[in-house]
Amino acid sequence: MQIFAAAAGIGQSDCEHVVGTTLAQPVLAITSLAYIAAGLAVLCWAVRARGALAVAAGVVLIAVGAGSFVYHGPQPSWAGLAHDWPIIALGAVYAAGLARTARRQRRVWMTAAGIFTLALIAYAAGRSGSPLCRPESLWQYHGAWHVLSAASAGWAALAMGHRREGTLVTYDAQSDL
Helix, strand or coil, rough: CCCCCCCCCCCCCCCCCCCCCCCCCCCHHHCCCCHHHHHHHHHHHHHHHHHHHHHHHHHHHHHHHHHHHHHHHCCCCCHHHHHHHHHHHHHHHHHHHHHHHCCCHHEEEEEEEEHHHHHHHHHHHCCCCCCCCCCHHHHHHHHHHHHHHHHHHHHHHHHCCCCECCCCCCCCCHCCC
C-alpha cells in the first residue's frame, strides 16, 4: 500500500503545474507553511494571554498548514481529507471567535477582513481557468492566497483574547515597539 503516492487529480484547479516530484506543486506546498508559521505565532501569544479560542485557532491553523502541505506536496490518497477537515474546523473556531468578540474587537476583525478580501482576490486569480493563471510560473496567485489568508487568520486570532476581570486581553503591537 502506497500512502505517499500522488493521487490523480489533486490540485488540478489550483493553476500550478503538477510535477512528478516529491512536491507535486512546489510553490503551493511551500506557501502552505505560512499557516504553520501563523499558527505557531498565535499559539505563542495565546498561551501567554490564556485565550482558549486563540489557542484553538493556533492549533487548527497548524493543522490547515500541514494538510495543505500534504495536499500540494506529496499528494497521498488521503490528502483531500487532510486538507479539507482542518479548514472546516478553522471555520468553526473563527465563527465562534467572531460571535464572541466582534463587538469588542471590531477594528481587529475589520483589519483581518480587509486582508482576507485581498486573499479572496488572489484565490480567484489562482484558479486554473483564470486569465492570470500561469502554471509554469514561480508566482502563483494560489500561493498568495495561502500567505494572505494565513496572515488574516493570524490577525483575527488576536481578537480572541481571554477575558480577565472584565477586560479583553489582546495583542498590542505598540507595546512591542
